[in-house]
Amino acid sequence: MNREEVENGGDDMLIDRDEIEQRRLENAVPEGFNADYLKAYYGKIFPYVDMFKWLSYGNDGKHPGCDHSYFGRREFSFTLDNDIYLRFQSFNSVSELENAIKEKCPFKIDIGPVYSVDPSKRHAYSQGGDNIFTPVEKELVFDIDISDYDDARYCCSGADVCLECWPLMTIAIKVIDTALRDDFGFSHILWVYSGRRGVHCWVCDGKARRLNNEQRAAIVDYFRVYKGNENSSKKVSLVGPALHPFLVRSHTEVLKDYFEKRLLSSQNLFLNEERFEKILEMIPDESVTSELRGRWLSNKRSREEINVARWDQLKNLLQSNKQKGQGLRRCIEEIVFTFTYPRLDMEVSKHMNHLLKAPFCVHPKTGRVCVPINPKNCEEFNPSAVPILSQLLGELNTGGFKGEGDNEWDGTSLGDCVRYFRESFLQPLLKSCKEEIETSYNAKVQQSRNSISW
Amino acid sequence: MEAVRSQRKSLVSTGVGSTLPLYRSAPPLEVRLEDFELYAIDRLRVLKGISDALSRGKKPDEMEKLVLDLWKTNMRHQHSSELLNKDIISHFVLRLVYCRTEELRKWFLSIETTLFRYRFRDEPPEKQRALMADFDLPYKAVTIAEYESVKEKLNQVARAIGQPITTDAIYYKVPFEEVPELVAGRRVFIQKGNAYIAMNQVVSLVITQFRSHLSKALVLTNRKWTSMIREQEKDRLVPIIEALSTSYLGPDYNQPREHAEISLKDIDQIAKSSFPLCMGHLFEKLQEDHHLKHGGRMQLGLFLKGVGLKLDDALAFWRAEFSRKVGAERFEKEYAYSIRHNYGKEGKRTDYTPYSCQKIISSTPGVGDHHGCPYRHFSEENLRAALTRMRVGNRALEDVIDKVRNRHYQLACTLTFEAVHGSSCDAGVNHPNQYYNDSQRILESQVSSSWTNTKMACKGYLCHCDFVIMDLVV
Numbered sequence: 001m002n003r004e005e006v007e008n009g010g011d012d013m014l015i016d017r018d019e020i021e022q023r024r025l026e027n028a029v030p031e032g033f034n035a036d037y038l039k040a041y042y043g044k045i046f047p048y049v050d051m052f053k054w055l056s057y058g059n060d061g062k063h064p065g066c067d068h069s070y071f072g073r074r075e076f077s078f079t080l081d082n083d084i085y086l087r088f089q090s091f092n093s094v095s096e097l098e099n100a101i102k103e104k105c106p107f108k109i110d111i112g113p114v115y116s117v118d119p120s121k122r123h124a125y126s127q128g129g130d131n132i133f134t135p136v137e138k139e140l141v142f143d144i145d146i147s148d149y150d151d152a153r154y155c156c157s158g159a160d161v162c163l164e165c166w167p168l169m170t171i172a173i174k175v176i177d178t179a180l181r182d183d184f185g186f187s188h189i190l191w192v193y194s195g196r197r198g199v200h201c202w203v204c205d206g207k208a209r210r211l212n213n214e215q216r217a218a219i220v221d222y223f224r225v226y227k228g229n230e231n232s233s234k235k236v237s238l239v240g241p242a243l244h245p246f247l248v249r250s251h252t253e254v255l256k257d258y259f260e261k262r263l264l265s266s267q268n269l270f271l272n273e274e275r276f277e278k279i280l281e282m283i284p285d286e287s288v289t290s291e292l293r294g295r296w297l298s299n300k301r302s303r304e305e306i307n308v309a310r311w312d313q314l315k316n317l318l319q320s321n322k323q324k325g326q327g328l329r330r331c332i333e334e335i336v337f338t339f340t341y342p343r344l345d346m347e348v349s350k351h352m353n354h355l356l357k358a359p360f361c362v363h364p365k366t367g368r369v370c371v372p373i374n375p376k377n378c379e380e381f382n383p384s385a386v387p388i389l390s391q392l393l394g395e396l397n398t399g400g401f402k403g404e405g406d407n408e409w410d411g412t413s414l415g416d417c418v419r420y421f422r423e424s425f426l427q428p429l430l431k432s433c434k435e436e437i438e439t440s441y442n443a444k445v446q447q448s449r450n451s452i453s454w
Numbered sequence: 455m456e457a458v459r460s461q462r463k464s465l466v467s468t469g470v471g472s473t474l475p476l477y478r479s480a481p482p483l484e485v486r487l488e489d490f491e492l493y494a495i496d497r498l499r500v501l502k503g504i505s506d507a508l509s510r511g512k513k514p515d516e517m518e519k520l521v522l523d524l525w526k527t528n529m530r531h532q533h534s535s536e537l538l539n540k541d542i543i544s545h546f547v548l549r550l551v552y553c554r555t556e557e558l559r560k561w562f563l564s565i566e567t568t569l570f571r572y573r574f575r576d577e578p579p580e581k582q583r584a585l586m587a588d589f590d591l592p593y594k595a596v597t598i599a600e601y602e603s604v605k606e607k608l609n610q611v612a613r614a615i616g617q618p619i620t621t622d623a624i625y626y627k628v629p630f631e632e633v634p635e636l637v638a639g640r641r642v643f644i645q646k647g648n649a650y651i652a653m654n655q656v657v658s659l660v661i662t663q664f665r666s667h668l669s670k671a672l673v674l675t676n677r678k679w680t681s682m683i684r685e686q687e688k689d690r691l692v693p694i695i696e697a698l699s700t701s702y703l704g705p706d707y708n709q710p711r712e713h714a715e716i717s718l719k720d721i722d723q724i725a726k727s728s729f730p731l732c733m734g735h736l737f738e739k740l741q742e743d744h745h746l747k748h749g750g751r752m753q754l755g756l757f758l759k760g761v762g763l764k765l766d767d768a769l770a771f772w773r774a775e776f777s778r779k780v781g782a783e784r785f786e787k788e789y790a791y792s793i794r795h796n797y798g799k800e801g802k803r804t805d806y807t808p809y810s811c812q813k814i815i816s817s818t819p820g821v822g823d824h825h826g827c828p829y830r831h832f833s834e835e836n837l838r839a840a841l842t843r844m845r846v847g848n849r850a851l852e853d854v855i856d857k858v859r860n861r862h863y864q865l866a867c868t869l870t871f872e873a874v875h876g877s878s879c880d881a882g883v884n885h886p887n888q889y890y891n892d893s894q895r896i897l898e899s900q901v902s903s904s905w906t907n908t909k910m911a912c913k914g915y916l917c918h919c920d921f922v923i924m925d926l927v928v
Contacts, residue, residue, distance in 0.1 A: 083787060148821055184630060185647025207647070211631065218634035222644075226820060235821070242613035244640040343821065347748075 033367035035081050035105060037389045042102050044408040045392060046360060047418050052094035054426055055111070057206075058433030065441025073136075075112030075119045077355055078104055087112075088119040107364050110355035113138035114209075135352040137210055140186075140203035140219065143348040143356065144172045147197055151235070152339045154267050154275070159197040159365075161383060164266045169199050170379050171258050172342035175250045176201060176223065177375040183246060184219065188429040190421075191373040193386055195363025199373065200356055204429055206436050217350045222246070225341055236337040238330055251333060255340045260311070263339055270310040273297065279314070282338065283331050288317055359421070362389050371417040374424065387413045473538060474573050474581070476588055476664070477671075480546050483539060490547055491694050496528045497544035498698065501565045508568065509812040509884075511830070511861035521572040550683070550691075551698045553675040557807075563672065567665045574657050586656060589663045593626045596650065601625060607643045608650055615641050617652070624653045633658045715762040718771055724761075728893035730867060730886045731828045731840060732814055733757050739824045744779035749817065749825040751789075753809055755796050760808035760887040765797045810885045811864050829854075829863040846873045 052071065053060070059070035072092040078100075079085050086104070091097040101109070113135035117125050122133040146153075146161045146169060155164040173191055180186045180203055188204040211219075225236050225247070238247065263269065270276045276296055280289040292314055314335075318328045348354050361370045367389040373381050395412040409418050485493075503524040507517060531540050545566070552562035574582065601608075609619050630649040636642040636658050642649040651659060684692060716724060725737045736754040740746050746754065751772075758768060772793055776785045796806050811827065819826040828837060834855065841851050850873035857866035867883045875896050883889050 151821070182646070183644040185645075207631075215631045215634050215637075218630075218638040221638035222640055240614045241616060242610055244614045245607045245610050245643060246640065248610070346818070346820065 033362065033364055033389055035107075037367075037393055038107065038362060039102075039105050040393050040396075041362060041389055042105060044396060045412065045414060046101065047407075047409065047421070048094055048098040048101070050418065050422055050426060051358070051360070052097060053430065054204075057204075057209075058430055058437050061434070061437075063434070063437055063441065065437040065444070069118070070114065072118055073116070074114045075355070076358075077110045077112060078106035079108040079110070080104060080106055088122065090118050090120045109358040109361050111358045112355045113352050138352040138354075140208040140211055140216060141349060141354070141356045142176060142201040142203075143194075143198065143345040144169065144176075144201075144342060145194075145198040145345060148343045148345070151278075152267075154269075154271075161197055163382065163384070166381075166383055167258060167262050167266075167379075168340070170381070171254055171340050173199060173201075173373065173375050173378045174254045175342050176344075177378075178249070178253070179223070179246055183222075188425065188432065189375070190359065190425050191375050191378070192359045192370050193368070193373055193381070193383060194357065195361065195368050195370045195386075196366050200359075200370075202356075202359075206433070211352075213351055216352070220344060220346045220349045223342065223344060224346070225337055226343065236334050236341065238334050238337065243333070250341070251336065255336050259336045259340050260308075264307045264311055265305075267339070268307055269339065270296075270307040276310060279335055282335055283318070283328070285321075285328055288321065288328065292317060360418075369414060369417070371414070372421045372425065374420055387417070474570075474577055474585065475538065475542055475545075476585070477542065477545050477668070481539070481542050483543065485543050487690070487694075489540075489543065490691075491698070493540050493544035494547040494551065494698055496540070497548055499528045500524045500569065501548070501562075504565050504568050505561070505812070508565075509815060509864060511815065511863060513861075517568075518572050518575065521569060522576055525569070525573065547695075548698070549672060549675050550679065551695050553672045553679055559669075559672045559676070563665060563669055566668060567661055570664050571657055571661050574660055579653075582656065582660075586660060589660060591659065591663070593628050593659075595624045596627050600627075604643065604645065604650060607645075608652075611641070611643045612652070615639075617654075625650045626653075626656065626659070627651075628659060632662055634662065715764065716767075718763075718767050721758075721763070721771065724890075724894075727897060728890050730883070730889040731844065731870060732826070733886055733890075734844070735828055735840065736824055740775050744775045747823050747825075749819060749823050751792065752796070753814060753817075753825040755793060756806055756808040757886050757890075759796060759806075761890055765794065765799065768793055768797070808885070808887050811867070811883060814886070815863050827863050827867075829858050829866040830861075834858070841870065844870065844874055846870055 055074055056071045059066045059068065072090055074090060075087070076089040076091070076097075077085065077087045078089060086106075089100065091100060112119075114137040115122070116132055116134050116136050119133070125133050146156075146165060147158050149165065149168050150157050153165040153168065156162050161169075177189060177191070180189055180201075186203050186205045186208055190202040190204065192200045192202070194200050225238060243251070268275065269279065273296075276293075280293060283289050292310075295313065296310060315332055318332055321328050348356065357370065359370050359372060362368070363370065368383075368386045369389065369392070371386055392409075392412045392414055396408060407418070409415055500521075504517075504521055507520050512520065529537070529540060529544075531537050548562065548566075552558040574585065577585065608623075608625065612619050627648045627650055630637050630642075630644050630647055633642065633649050633651060633655070636649060636651060636655055637644065642651055642655065644650075725734060729737060733754055736746060736750050739750070740754065755768065755772070758771070763771065769790060772789060773782065773785050776789055780788075798806070814825070815827045815830050817826050819831055828840060832840065837858065838851065838855065841854060846854065850869060854866045854869045854873075857863075857869060864883050867889070868879050871879045871883060871889060871893070875893060877896050879892060881888075881892075
């Protein structure tokens with residue numbers, strides 16, 4: 001057995017395993033990523049203080065309402081170079097965190113929940129019989145992988161991604177971000193590039209961190225339109241006489257335009273028989289499908305707008321079919337949803353104890369840093385322009401030390417990323433954390449006053 | 455609540471208000487030991503009936519009728535004044551029975567909540583409002599001005615879920631966290647963290663409260679059970695309680711049946727002859743793709759454990775397939791752990807139990823997944839093809855499809871069993887390992903009509919609740 005389980009609490013070990021494999025392959029290409037580069041990155045660039053400030057949620061302050069044990073009850077896990085996986089790491093201060101990361105030089109850092117007690121001391125607490133070691137808080141997280149879209153894209157497959165299919169991720173960010181803010185009322189939301197094939201989302205409002213598993217699952221189901229699996233042909237099912245306002249808004253504000261103006265042509269969704277048959281399969285009316293099939297098979301000349309033309313024909317025919325009613329018209333939306341609607345890895349979001357890779361990690365396969373994405377202009381995000389480790393180190397060596405502050409990253413192309421993290425995410429978050437601490441402290445004081453004044 | 459022998463001393467009547475109790479605290483009643491048990495059995499019949507109906511995927515309106523009928527049939531009492539007491543006593547007895555493990559608590563919590571839901575819906579509106587007040591719910595109906603501002607969206611949701619649109623509807627505005635089931639089904643309009651729930655959806659709000667109270671209470675009861683009751687009542691209540699709990703859950707398929715060990719070389723053969731479709735399909739896909747996603751590995755892996763595949767053989771089995779796709783080294787690193795984990799050799803060292811039909815039916819396989827219940831999750835076309843490969847004849851096939859259309863997935867599986875084995879399966883299929891065991895038994899005995907054999911073999915292995923209840927009652 002090669003794998004050494006240093007911590008044997010791996011029962012709910014829920015990390016992305018295939019990155020370990022990717023890293024091994026990577027060692028053959030030293031110019032992109034290696035342990036020495038990573039050491040230098042952790043030594044000079046990684047934004048420890050910002051990470052610590054974030055995950056302290058205001059509890060590192062001097063206010064009497066601060067819970068100083070808070071950060072120390074958070075689980076971190078490290079995946080090391082030699083495949084050792086360390087779970088239940090915890091740190092009481094930013095310097096402890098920094099020293100551990102610098103010393104161990106983890107290829108991947110995962111963030112877990114805040115537990116009821118310090119996770120590194122959980123065995124001491126388990127003696128009592130009652131299981132008081134239990135997760136109490138965790139950001140609501142989402143994980144979206146482009147590899148789950150393989151039946152909706154023709155340019156790439158698996159972990160590969162290009163500028164033709166990346167818009168699928170942009171769509172996901174827009175749809176989920178809007179719903180999290182407008183529907184669920186959350187405001188402290190961090191989107192992060194996962195370093196290779198997708199995006200992560202961290203919802204950090206106090207209310208989100210305290211959701212129980214059932215409530216998390218409810219939100220995930222609210223987002224879910226996929227009912228299919230590998231053995232049923234129809235993947236999206238939009239039932240009922242009307243669509244829920246959330247789906248209507250997603251459709252009209254995001255999905256429809258991206259489908260018709262981007263993906264239809266960029267993915268060549270109607271290019272040939274094999275492709276349009278896949279779409280015709282979603283229409284449950286034989287007469288409609290055979291009419292369309294007949295038209296398309298007899299007219300094979302390939303034109304620039306063949307996708308658009310065929311889509312228009314399909315829409316017209318379905319919409320004109322008055323006597324068959326809503327069911328057929330709904331097919332149009334189902335097709336749009338099938339090729340555009342976000343596909344979430346549901347298990348990651350449902351459980352509080354699920355771990356997720358930390359922002360600002362470096363992906364071992366690509367060497368790219370997991371940088372924040374601003375949802376306000378996520379359509380401008382280009383995964384192939386994300387800073388690469390070797391590039392950052394080069395910038396440090398050559399043009400570095402020009403930053404204004406004492407932060408090394410300031411002079412590198414990571415500078416804008418950290419600044420965005422700090423100014424657009426962290427500052428507003430900490431402001432509302434302070435208010436929350438103040439409010440709950442006052443309430444507590446008031447309560448104890450009331451109970452004394454009997 | 456105190457259990458006493460035969461003679462009854464006193465019985466305090468709580469007879470105020472609603473006929474639907476919230477079970478907040480154990481009643482100060484004395485209960486005869488016979489009633490203690492008989493009431494519990496009656497209630498258990500109701501819960502078992504609900505549980506079966508749920509696993510067959512009954513629709514809400516069918517459930518409503520079924521639950522109320524079950525209640526009326528089983529929870530009768532010759533003195534109508536005793537009805538409420540019987541209700542409360544039986545609930546608290548079963549709390550004791552089902553507080554003892556996580557799995558029992560989960561089952562009891564979900565079925566009792568379902569029962570409460572339909573009983574609540576059956577109450578007249580004024581009683582419902584009174585019950586809401588009993589739960590101390592601080593929510594007020596939204597004002598007309600606010601209603602007007604979101605009316606369009608509310609009507610859109612009403613149309614989406616097929617509710618009639620009324621202009622004078624009363625809506626409550628509550629934090630979305632309070633009504634997770636309505637959020638999950640997109641049955642409410644949500645804005646800035648608040649869900650607008652219609653009067654007929656209030657039940658969801660009440661249910662959340664009910665479940666959270668009961669969930670906490672069960673944990674407390676469990677503590678009391680381990681710290682006091684188990685010892686104090688060793689000779690009196692404990693035997694009753696233990697009998698009651700095993701009477702529902704049926705056999706524990708975690709342990710392979712006696713003398714049932716299988717070896718690797720036989721596995722292809724028995725997969726063909728005795729695996730239910732859900733497992734046969736996973737097995738096939740594994741051989742085709744040399745890979746299964748997590749849900750599939752769990753469903754098939756635990757089943758094989760229950761069938762009697764030893765840990766070493768299990769490792770060899772998975773390694774043989776996976777290494778062809780991902781290489782032996784990666785298998786050892788990434789997959790071997792979870793197999794040992796399933797056998798309780800890693801992590802928190804729980805010996806995991808094979809999945810029941812109910813669990814498999816309610817799973818939600820996604821893109822790339824092959825687990826789940828084929829009767830529920832396959833398209834009709836794929837299901838027909840799969841059944842044909844199992845050599846299910848035309849006539850039987852149509853019967854199976856008919857059951858599937860009515861969402862009787864376990865009955866569909868039972869019919870498949872009967873068609874494949876040419877033998878009846880009276881107990882029905884409740885668990886893939888039961889399917890396997892029954893199949894093996896038939897193949898071993900070579901007796902096609904094997905009712906007597908099954909019954910013999912069922913001794914100490916009671917898989918049907920009614921048998922046990924009969925034993926208790928007689």
